[in-house]
Each structure stands twice: as structure tokens, then as C-alpha cells.
Amino acid sequence: MNVGIKGFGAYAPSKVIDNAYFESFLETSDEWISKMTGIKERRWAEDDEDTSDMAYKASLEAIEDAGISSKDIDMIIVATSTGDYPFPSVANILQEKLDIGKVASVDQLAACSGFMYAMINAKQFVQSGDYHNVLVVGVDKLSKITDMSDRSTAVLFGDGAGAAIIGEVSEGHGILSYELGSDGSGGKYLYQDQDTHKIVMNGREVFKFAVRIMGEASNKAVEKANLSPDDIDLFIPHQANIRIMESARLRLGIPEEKMSVSVDKYGNTSAASIPLSIDQELKNGKLKDGDTIVLVGFGGGLTWGAITLKWGK
Numbered sequence: 001m002n003v004g005i006k007g008f009g010a011y012a013p014s015k016v017i018d019n020a021y022f023e024s025f026l027e028t029s030d031e032w033i034s035k036m037t038g039i040k041e042r043r044w045a046e047d048d049e050d051t052s053d054m055a056y057k058a059s060l061e062a063i064e065d066a067g068i069s070s071k072d073i074d075m076i077i078v079a080t081s082t083g084d085y086p087f088p089s090v091a092n093i094l095q096e097k098l099d100i101g102k103v104a105s106v107d108q109l110a111a112c113s114g115f116m117y118a119m120i121n122a123k124q125f126v127q128s129g130d131y132h133n134v135l136v137v138g139v140d141k142l143s144k145i146t147d148m149s150d151r152s153t154a155v156l157f158g159d160g161a162g163a164a165i166i167g168e169v170s171e172g173h174g175i176l177s178y179e180l181g182s183d184g185s186g187g188k189y190l191y192q193d194q195d196t197h198k199i200v201m202n203g204r205e206v207f208k209f210a211v212r213i214m215g216e217a218s219n220k221a222v223e224k225a226n227l228s229p230d231d232i233d234l235f236i237p238h239q240a241n242i243r244i245m246e247s248a249r250l251r252l253g254i255p256e257e258k259m260s261v262s263v264d265k266y267g268n269t270s271a272a273s274i275p276l277s278i279d280q281e282l283k284n285g286k287l288k289d290g291d292t293i294v295l296v297g298f299g300g301g302l303t304w305g306a307i308t309l310k311w312g313k
């Protein structure tokens with residue numbers, strides 16, 4: 001059975017925060033942020049727009065794109081680190097909001113690699129024949145857990161959501177291979193503080209890890225699919241920092257024009273970052289039916305995940 005993305009949707013809040021915004025209360029500059037991260041602006045959700053609200057909007061689009069009704073969904077997996085509550089899960093809230101049947105629903109946490117993990121989990125359920133239309137959402141509202149007094153993290157993060165219906169797709173489409181992994185010894189480099197509930201990061205260490213793992217995981221997934229870098233039409237890495245993305249691209253041997261870059265517009269949106277980039281490339285015509293793509297994420301945990309995929313239904 002070919003399992004892939006039957007429907008796709010994404011959502012970014014309308015409030016745009018540019019780099020100059022931070023200059024008024026932090027010792028930073030548009031020049032530093034642009035040069036060191038590639039970020040020009042990010043989107044922040046309003047206070048009353050929670051994680052599940054963004055997930056809902058992206059999911060509606062994915063359901064419509066798949067040409068199914070919410071009643072056809074038989075499982076929900078939401079990748080997020082910033083649920084509305086510790087429990088109930090965002091998946092539970094979505095099940096109610098979308099009027100989906102009383103199906104299995106669960107959040108899973110693999111930080112910025114979450115969408116990769118959720119997609120592969122969904123693939124297993126579909127491949128087993130147990131479920132047919134699994135709603136997978138990557139969503140984060142990082143603005144609510146960002147320490148706005150810490151210039152080394154405040155400027156990096158944004159909010160957004162992406163959703164996919166994972167199910168059976170036609171011959172020549174779907175997921176070809178994947179590579180998932182984690183290293184708990186690096187948990188100390190990126191975590192949410194228990195007292196302040198804000199993100200704490202050792203940027204240097206995460207940077208070094210990311211540069212190595214993005215290339216390694218992508219290469220493994222490409223090898224597992226018996227592909228060579230020349231076969232890749234589009235490389236869509238987690239949008240954390242343009243310097244990390246560039247280094248992964250070079251390790252994989254992909255030309256510049258084949259890498260998706262949306263970090264300039266959205267910053268780092270964690271589990272939403274890969275789907276927001278997919279959305280951008282679909283809208284600008286760079287991602288087309290039958291294209292061979294590589295998705296790769298890394299994040300807190302530390303975790304990583306890469307997927308090769310033939311785009312289309």
C-alpha cells in the first residue's frame with residue numbers, strides 16, 4: 001500500500017512581528033537577527049487564539065483538500081509542545097471542534113521533530129489497515145513560552161500550524177522512507193523550565209547538534225529510499241536558522257534553488273515549521289505532483305526525523 005498525504009492545510013496568524021520590534025526592549029538589531037538566523041519576521045497568535053484554534057484552521061483546510069468529511073477521520077495525532085492545557089490534549093479538543101467521531105486522539109511530543117514523528121506514526125496505522133484517514137497536525141504557539149527578556153531566544157520563535165490527512169495514495173506517490181532518532185543526553189540543551197514555563201536553550205550546543213544531525217538523518221533517509229541527491233526535487237528542512245539549513249543542504253549535496261526557505265517569514269515555529277514551508281512551496285508552485293522531496297526536522301529531546309516522499313495523492 002502507498003501511504004502519503006491525501007490532503008494538506010496550514011495556518012499562520014495574521015499578526016506580523018518584525019525584527020525592529022525587539023530593538024525597543026532588547027540589546028539586539030535587525031542586522032544581527034537577519035545575519036545570524038535568516039529571520040526577518042515571525043507571526044504571533046493573539047492572546048485569545050490558542051494552539052487548538054490554529055490547529056483547527058489548518059485541519060479544516062486539510063480535510064477540504066482531501067475531499068473527505070470530518071466523519072471520515074478515524075484517528076487524530078497532534079504534534080505539539082505547547083498544548084492549550086497539559087491535558088486534555090489538543091487532539092481531544094480538535095475532535096470536539098471538528099465534530100469528528102469518537103475516534104482515537106492523542107498528542108505526541110517530539111518538539112520541532114514532532115511533525116515527522118506524527119506522520120510516521122500515522123503511516124503505521126494506515127499501513128496496518130486499522131485506520132484509513134489519520135489527521136496529523138503540527139502546531140505550536142511558542143510565543144506563550146518564550147522568555148521575552150532573553151535576546152538569544154526571544155527573537156527566534158513564532159506561531160503556526162500545519163495539517164495533513166495521512167491515508168492511502170495512488171501508485172507513484174507517498175512516503176518512501178524515514179529515519180527517526182533521539183538522544184536524551186542532550187535534553188539539557190533545550191527545555192521548558194519547570195518554574196518559569198519558558199524555553200531555556202544553549203544555542204551553541206543545539207546549533208552543533210543540528211548541523212550534524214540534519215545532514216546525517218537526511219542522507220540515511222535518502223539511502224533507504226535508494227535515491228541519490230540528484231533525484232531530490234525539493235529539500236524542506238526544519239526552519240530554525242538559515243545557517244543550519246545551509247549546512248544541511250551542503251552535506252546532502254542539494255543545490256540552493258532546491259531548498260525551501262520560509263524561516264525569513266515565520267521564524268522557528270517548531271512542529272509547524274516543515275508544514276508551513278510545504279504550504280509556501282505549494283502556493284508558489286515550487287512543489288508539484290510527483291516531486292521527490294526530503295523533509296527533515298530536529299529539536300528538543302534531542303530528537304530528529306527525516307522523511308522522503310513522492311508528493312501527491
Ligand code: UT7
Pocket residue numbers: 027028029032033036037112151152153155190201202203204206207210240241268270298299300
Ligand atoms: O528548533 C530548535 C531550536 N533552536 C535552534 O535551532 C537554535 C540553534 N542555535 C542557533 O540558531 C544559534 O546558536 C543562535 C542564533 C541562537 C546564536 O548564534 P551563535 O552563532 O550560536 O551565537 P552565540 O550564541 O555564540 O552568540 C554570539 C554573540 C554573544 O555575545 P558575546 O558573548 O559574543 O558578547 C551573544 O550574547 O551574540 C550575542 N547574541 C545576540 N546579539 C544580538 C545572542 N543573541 C543575540 C541577539 N542580538 N538577539
